[in-house]
Amino acid sequence: MSDTALDITGWTCPAPLRDRPRVVMGHGGGGALSAELVQHLFAPAFGGDVLAQLGDSAALTLGGVRLAFSTDSYVVRPLFFPGGSIGDLAVNGTVNDLAMSGAEAAYLSCGFILEEGVVPGDVVIVSGEIGLHGVAIMSVREGLEFGVDVQSDCAALGGLVRSMLAVTPDLHVLRDPTRGGLAASLNEIAAASGTGVVIHEGRVPVPAAVANACAILGLDPLYVANEGKLVAFVPREHADAVLDAMRAHPLGRRAAVIGEAVDAHPGLVVARTVLGGTRVVDLPIGEQLPRIC
Template sequence: MTADLDFEGWTCPVPLRDTPTVVMGHGGGGAMSDELVRHLFLPAYGPFASGDSAVVPVGASRIAFSTDSYVVKPMFFPGGSIGDLAVNGTVNDLAMSGATPLYLSIAFILEEGTELATVGRIAAAVGAAAQAAGVRVVTGDTKVVDNGSGDGVFLNTAGVGVVPDGVEIGPHRAAPGDAVLISGDIGVHGVAVMSVREGLEFATGVASDTAPLHALVGAMLATGADVHVLRDPTRGGVSASLNEIARTAGVGVELTERDLPIPAGVADACSLLGLDPLQVANEGKLLAFVPPGAAGEVLAAMLAHPLGAGARRIGTCVAEHPGMVVARTALGGSRVVSMPIGEQLPRIC
């Protein structure tokens, strides 16, 4: 029977890791993105800080600096648009280092033929989101590419913020015993975007969680707790973020599966599409690693804030199985929560 099979033209549904060309999986925030950075960019640039933003000294102060690009499709989705997503995403990258965001730059890359009314809606969303977050857009740029060379509007941002004295937050600080906290429901942004994709429409009632998180972080730091790690689980979702932290700190992470806040709409959509909710992007949630003695106070501060009203503890940092994330199931077993390889949901941020 094998002799009758024609293997010519067969394709693998998962992009090959050893590929000589760029594939969509390289932008997914998973293992392929990590390999691209470690094996191509780092040797070219030299080492730079890992995490959502870099913290660098400027005189007697420390500033956080971050850059990001946004290519979400569609540009407008339930709960937001590429404009407010760009502002909130950059603000959150700064906030994950404990910084108070201050200034942003934004560049518009426009495809020839895009309606100016669409560009105006996005620009208005940028301005409104910046005002709501209390940051200023102080510089920018505009480029136009040939029709067919882009996809409407792409945005590139950079952000600057100030890190308070005594605050040191980074993935390397995760330590055995730390409580792992999350600020609310998982996977809603990715599902909201997918709900309006052509050919994939389904009634989920899920809206994007895009929001600026620096005020929530400020409330957490105001407790006086020595917060070790903060991360907003965007591309690659909770799975990618936890695996990156575990590998960087050389620790393990154990999750309690029944404590994971996965809303019914997200669970149903992921079941329909064959996706893992832990690998679906979020845009208004954060993960925190907090010393066990401070976990209760930090969690209370999160619950008292509107953007942390759904906060809960989902796991513990452990010394066992360093670099690995596992989930304890309701039946008493365990499963490995792996780093996504490529991109489950392309063009979601």
């Protein structure tokens, strides 16, 4: 390399790539990505002269009456801020869009963005024995034998969820721990909610075949994939009833309470070992096993 100092005063940060296969956060920022999303996805899909104008509201004539229509949804943190709240935004933002078309608001449309949320004190329930799918696929693909026939837990969970919702609709989070296993799902929930999660290793249902396979291969069952299990964060006052409902369903017979959400160490998952110690259950850097689901 040359010893000549680099002049970085004229450098600029390149624009993000715009050819994206899925929607990203930048598409909601009101900039070039937002405009391209509307122009190249929504406009061709829905078409029409009204949409092509790309105004703050759609001005159209129905039954001989000229109308303007606009709807929007809002997210903001904090919900209450100096000078207003998310409620003020929801009303004023849409009313102002109408005003830019010279219209006055006569009615309000209603849209909901329902936020996934965990509160400290929630009970963590897993619907049954973990790691079966990953070990079953691995044993067949790699020709491994563990002294017992391991069957995948692959199953549709809709009926189990309906049984849980029949007890209470107040289930704060449901997640199916597939790739990355239970550990990955718990870390995602902890990071998204800003709460800590504590699990008790001795309470996590790990079948003997999975435990033996993981011991032989140096794997952690918490990171092995599942395809017919769920993890639920449930308010403590409903936990016993939800657990009973799960155990009454064929796919939840081995359901167990394995931990709780806590105020401490926000965004971090820790496990209390059977020996009384504590270890961090981190998000896996990669996959322990080659792609199996």
